[in-house]
Amino acid sequence: MADPLKIDSHVHIYETREIGRAEKTGYEVWEYGELAGVRASTLDGTVDELLESMVSAGISRAVIVNLYTTAEIRSQAIATLEPGLTASRREKAIADIEARMADEMRQFNLWACGVGRQHPELAIFIATDPLLAPDEAGAILVSELHESHGAHGVKLHGPAQGCMMSDRRLWATYRTCEERGLPIIAHAGPDQQGIGYSDPPAFVDMLRDFPRLKVVVAHLGGASWRQTLEVAEAFPNAYFDCCEIIDWTGSPNGPSEMELARLIRDIGTHRVMMGSDYPWYDLDNTVDRVMELPLLSKEEKERILGANAQSILGL
Ligand SMILES: [Zn+2]
Known part of the structure; x- marks a missing residue:
């Protein structure tokens, strides 16, 4: 039998090896608790490394979900402001920082879209942010990057951006995505402050208000996975x-392999996609992990490897 279609629905790329390495060091996976033997990737997240990994794992397409870590960039920039500023000068300085960040986010998206033009096997999901591109500005950004630069969808990361998935300043963006058939892929899981930016219940308002919007709740809810099934059952537009x-099965806050397989089966195996989260994990290892899952049939697992992403994300 022919090899099944394989699509990696969740990878990150960086402009240089140095930037990738810095992002990886700065992003600690804390939510699952301690677990020995997690097979982390040693790669740095360059485009070339990704393309090589795709070839060796037999993966024909990959979905780029680039991350723009607004909350951190913003607070670092604000921390460098002179202490004695008057209130109005400080306000102006913060507005300047935000304008600069909005421009950086745009350049970052344009770079990713350029990579996508060079490598049609990569589908680009762009970053946006409710603070930097609120309301109509977000809708305009998405429309332009879709029409003129080939963006396939939008990526959000609540904890890294310090924003709730239900932030109403994202509603115009969600509406545009729904109209254009552009899916949203959003990080899901707990945040260190316990605010619930992207726990599965934070997705309820957007799923309800935009029933034709396809929303990918990434990592099956991460360490908040026990809250995932209820949302999946209530909203068929959640993927x-x-x-x-x-890679964190058997960790203190993660599911066992059997619990993970049961969760996927209860949600519906056609609604779940394989992703590696490269460069945090390796593509070939991820394919093996999916095929090793208990409980699911070989056909179901093979659809998770690629066919599901093709139909869900319209690739
Ligand atoms: Zn990711």
Whole structure:
């Protein structure tokens, strides 16, 4: 029999090896607790490394979900402001920082879209942010990057951006995505402050208000995976990827392999996609992990490897 279609629905790329390495060091996976033997990737997240990994794992397409870590960039920039500024000068300085960040986010998206033009096997999901591109500005950004630069969808990361998935300043963006048939892929899981930016219940308002919007709740809810099934049952427009969580089975806050397989089966195996979260984990290892899942049939697992992403994300 022919090899099944394989699509990696969740990867990150960086402009240089140095930037990738810095992002990886700065992003600690804390939510699952301690677990020995997690097979982390040693790669740095360059485009070339990704393309090589795709070839060796037999993966024909990959979905780029680039991350723009607004909350951290913003607070670092604000921390460098002179202490004695008057209130109005400080306000102006913060507005300047935000304008600069909005421009950086745009350049970052344009770079990713350029990579996508060079490598049609990569589908680009762009970053946006409710603070930097609120309301109509977000809708305009998405429309332009879709029409003129080939963006396939939008990526959000609540904890890294310090924003709730239900932030109403994202509603115009969600509406545009729904109208254009562009899916949203959003990080899901707990945040260190316990605010609930992207726990599965934070997705309820957007799923309800935009019933034709396809929303990928990434990592099957991560360490908040026990809250995932209820949201999946209430909203058929919620979809999932199993990246990261699949490497943390058996951890204190993660599911066992059997619990993970049962969750996927209860949600519906056609709604879950394989993702590696490269460069945190390796593509070939991720394929093996999916095929090793208990409980699911070979056909179901093969659809998770690629066919599901093709139909869910319209690739
Ligand atoms: Zn990711």
